[in-house]
Amino acid sequence: MHAEICEDTVILNQWHPISSTDDLKNHKQITTMLLEEKITCKKNSNGKYFVWKSIDIKKKLLPIKIAYGYLWTSLGTPPTDLFSFPEFYEIDRRNVATGVFGVNISAGRTIENFLDMGHFPFVHTGVLGEEPHTEVKEYDVSICETNDEILATKCQFYQPQAAVISSKGAEVDYIYRIPHINCAILYKSSPVDKKRQDAIIIFVQPVSQEIVRAHTGMCIIDDKSADKDIRLFQQTIFGQDKPILENQFPKKLPLDSRAETPIRADKSSIAYRRWLSQKGLTYGVIPSEDNNLFEVM
């Protein structure tokens, strides 16, 4: 595939995650790809971070932000603030970076998969769901005007092993937040403290329109499980999603409502596609008004 220069200001002006700060500890300098641009990041001995386009001999610095365990940068003019995620800073929580996964698919498809409960029994069989308990009950979706984020609440799904201690299955409650076009956070009642919720994050770095690096992490109350086991769990889950994602066609996310068949269970993804459309995003998606693109690409 030949590299194209990204001209979509909607995506250029975002903050993008490029590396967990954990990963940078052991490297003096790393390179990665963002929107088809090779970029270099460096942490100096004083703990300061620097990011620049690799081809730029003058090494003009790009804007950076350290937040939620990640180093973020932007190729355009990013907003002053990143979305809020207060749970990350609660002192009794553990933040575990559970791995970064390269996937041959667009960022939009990756986020949609993260929001989707309907696939649990078929893709995460025996872990997050199990046949015949396949029903996706009605849930609420809203767009929060003040922070411009999508919120899906009252989500419920049957999970075969709701907690490590119980062998029986039970309905589990979920809340999904999409505070950024390529980031989502899932809240799920904590097996340790019923009143509080564990958070699972996915921050997607668009390498190109059809390739991503998905950064995942957990922000949990549990103080027993070893980091290694938590990582192993998340990696199993993502390992099950990856082959499905890579077999979706087209790889870009179609925003036209006639491109695919939505059902009620897909309410959150319909809201997400609409939200992206309204923002005028064109990168990594097939915009709805552009019929030609969809018919003969």
Place this chain on the structure above:
Amino acid sequence: MKLALSKWFPVASISDLPYRHIFQGQLLGREYAIWKADDGNINIWENRCLHRGVRLSIGTNEGFELKCQYHGWRYANRTAGCTYIPAHPADAPARTICNNTYTCQEKYGMVWTCETPIGDVPDIKGFKSFTVLRPIPINSAYKNVRNFLSSKEIPDHHMLRSKQTEFWRFKTNAGNLLSLVIQPQSGNISILRGIYNLKTTGTEKLRVLKYYNSLMTKLRDEIESQHLPKLHERNPKISKLADDLSQFPTLSDQKHNLRVSVSEKVKLSDNIVKLKLKSIKKQLPTFHAGAHIDIVLQNGLIRQYSLTNGPGETDHYCIAVKIEKHGGGGSKIISENISVGDIMAISAPHNSFPLLRNSTHIIFLAGGIGITPMLSMAKAMHSMRQSFELHHFTKSNDKEAFSHDFASFTNKVITYNDLSINQSLTTIKSLLKKPKFSNKIYVCGPGEMIQNAIKIGLEFGWNESDIHYEYFKNENEIHKNSTFKIDLARSAMSLEVPSGKSVLQILKENGVNLVSSCEQGACGTCKVRVIEGKIDHQDVFLNSLEKEGQNIMLTCVSRAKSKRLILDI
């Protein structure tokens, strides 16, 4: 790539389609999921699930249905109609969600397809018997391979001139024939396929395969080494969905517009006759387990019968009819006046008794001929390897009638012959004694049996929503003496329903074509959502929870208690 759309091309070898496999083929850039159903039918479908675009070739071939890997949607053999959406087990997919299918023919050990066929796959002269050679993919455009074949001498073979420009024929020095055909897989990839005109076996076959494998590989290497310019690769067109799939489901018009011919009429017992109905022209529409059809009989009578088909049996419909000696005449006509070869008008299947497959276990209770919808359900459960038990209360002279349908799951069926009412009640009590999490009850049979089963179930603590039933008829008396107004929310119409007429009648008179079937409040086909108003329910279809909910009504019998109803149509 304007390459004649009316030309047939091979897309797979028959040997690519072993039992329950799904093969991924490609032609002119379009990907296909190619699979053979257990009845031998070969399906060529667009390789893309209609839901979220996942390749169907990574799904599973369930024998008569193909199941998508992502959310488990199931598509029927032949029609490619979606039969089940697991995320919403209570809704039969109301809209016709149908994948794109492509014509398919089997010939010369290969599977052939064509976008807009004129005629059949052509005969290749001299190939009455044959051995299919191993196909060789070539990294070069169709045109290049074609030019190469027509200009190049193949060692030890002489090209035979022929009018069929798609098939190259060669004579070997020994006097046998080789034919080559090119499959344009995508812009820059072609597949060279060949057949040899002798049927070979054993070591001779191995020798032939080896010989041609190396010959065709040499051709490939030569073509690829020419470094011909690459074409600009284009992706195939993905057809958009029909408008109605992306919007509110529209009201389909009710017509008994399918024509079928009776292909089999078999006496299953003294009182029960089975009819097998085959479509005359068109493919029959997809049905869901528990569906029924309307049949128009010679004297204009319309009767409803449940389909007894198993999943994916889409080339015919099967019904079983109980001959009532003193019945309403429908069954008599079927037993006396209908014979094999007759043409009948039927409706598309109505799916108002859906099978909820999200249960850990289902107890089916069937009384007499009430077994019919359950045959289809039990077959679906069995093919999905889900747990169930089927109890059939019947008369001893009918007891063998359905043994053929039960054949693959006899261990799950218990038949009770000639029980008295009291004996039946005791049996049902013992069966329903222990409600369990995620178990469900399905009942169908005489009205009294259904009422009793519901009562017993509730007494033992079953949730009402876990008891499902279908009445054959509504034995309640139905009054028509109220007057009220209906407002149609989506069609922006306001209508008056006078006493003596039903809501359904008024809707039809005003051009609102709502689908209905039994028209006596039993089958549920004519149900609509009610947005506002108090409903006077008179049907036997909705359970008491649904009736209390006051948001669904059957328009054929139910009326209003308030002055006005707002309907969601």
